[in-house]
Amino acid sequence: MPLARAWSVALIGVDGRPVEIEADIGAGLPGTKLVGLPDPGLREAKDRVRAAVRNSGQSWPDSNITLGLSPANLPKDGSGYDLGIAAAVLAASGAVPAHKLLDTVLVGELALDGRVRPVRGVLPALLAARRAGYRRAVVAVESLAEGALVAGLDVGGAERLSELIAWLTDDGGLTRADVPPDSCLDENVPDLADVVGQPEARWALEVAAAGGHNLLMTGPPGIGKTLLAKRLPGLLPALDDDEALEVTAVHSVDGALRAESPLVRVPPFVAPHHSISVPALIGGGRGLAGPGAISRAHRGVLFLDEAPEFGGERLAALRTVLEEGEVRIGRAKGWVRYPAQFQLVLAANPCPCAPARETECRCSPAARRRYFAKLSGPLLDRVDLRVRMRPATSLSVVDAGGQSESTAQVRERVVAARERAAKRWSERGWRTNAEVPGPALRREFALPGPVTRLLDRSLDRGALTARGADRCLRIAWTLADLAGVDEPDGDHVAAALEFRDRRAA
Missing domain, CATH: 3.30.230.10 (Ribosomal Protein S5; domain 2)
Structure with missing residues (x-):
């Protein structure tokens, strides 16, 4: 036969x-x-x-x-x-x-x-x-x-x-086939120079890019939260060959590749609407599950605007993914695994009514608490940086130099900081400070007692969890990398602790 x-x-x-x-x-x-x-x-x-x-x-x-x-x-x-x-x-x-x-x-x-x-x-x-x-x-x-x-x-x-x-x-x-052209980073992302004022938020964005940290921005509508979030991919280094293939493979399965430039070099930016379903966010479908928004954001940025409106079920689904960097989904035909190592950026209004000025707020204290209670403590504990944005004033329209820094200028510092971190962690396989496990920070790279005294006090008062303390240490190492010093000092730890201030939530 x-x-x-x-x-x-x-x-x-x-x-x-x-x-x-x-x-x-x-x-x-x-x-x-x-x-x-x-x-x-x-x-x-x-x-x-x-x-x-x-x-x-x-x-x-x-x-x-x-x-x-x-x-x-x-x-x-x-x-x-x-x-x-x-x-x-x-x-x-x-x-x-x-x-x-x-x-x-x-x-x-x-x-x-x-x-x-x-x-x-x-x-x-x-x-x-x-x-x-x-x-x-x-x-x-x-x-x-x-x-x-x-x-x-x-x-x-x-x-x-x-x-x-x-x-x-x-x-x-x-x-x-011809050799496909690489995507150009500068041509595909908006410029940070377009952002007016907001020096604290710009600094938080730079720290987030340098260390791979998650970020929460709180402020009234129209203040520039989305504007800043869209500029984070431009501050990140271009994806190397292995990372680009990982990201491109996910986009290939999703059917989102462009024929004229198939290799994804620019860190992706994914911003789903708050009405998205859990399967669309995490991944799902009939038979074998397809990739969701979090996998399309792999090696890039997942931006959740109006984060409290996403609801507890969707936000809770992110918690394990943020720790493990991948999602495993079981369906009738079997289990699938998708990579999902992304930077989470949350944006929220200060209250449900969201007035342009806080003095015009009509919400009761109980309503404000219920609004932010949608961002659970375990989720916020995984968000390293929190910044409260204020309305722009005539004194903060431009920086002291008369012009806002461009994406290229800030990315130069970010790349230098990431290179310092990658060199320090290279023997252990970590690339950014956000990936370093807490035990390694407390044992192998433990800081002197006087440097971490503020963290100890916060832990004693219950103002900080053990996970939060680890994240403060990661931020402190990022601040040291941006400053070009070998290890954090007390000022870096204090600045890191300010980024964890719950009043920014």
């Missing part, structure tokens, strides 16, 4: 697993059977592939065809297996030789007329293929920009199934 094999990739979150596609042509009544836990969309592949093969000038075997997708216990969904199924059937029928299929991964959807359509998740699929030892891959022409990001893998593009057939029979070649 004729038997042939081709290879594709199944995605579970951003993790890929090679899938062997077997085509067996045997005796019996004509028909096509697909086995190996396909989802309803994949079950329709046999009809799509049959029409695509016939409309590409090839004949479909008039026999009993069994298509097996292995591992058989791995759920498979999507239409990315079409190209592999077509190649396996054609090789089993003898229409094309099978030797090129042995070390080639095929990822693409087939239209009824034989066109090869792009699918989501090409980048993580090809990264998984490279890890598994495959040397070549064939994708849709529109996916070549993603494929070119995977070094060490020979990636070709096919616009139609007939081009794949010509390549397999040595009658033609595949389209090759």
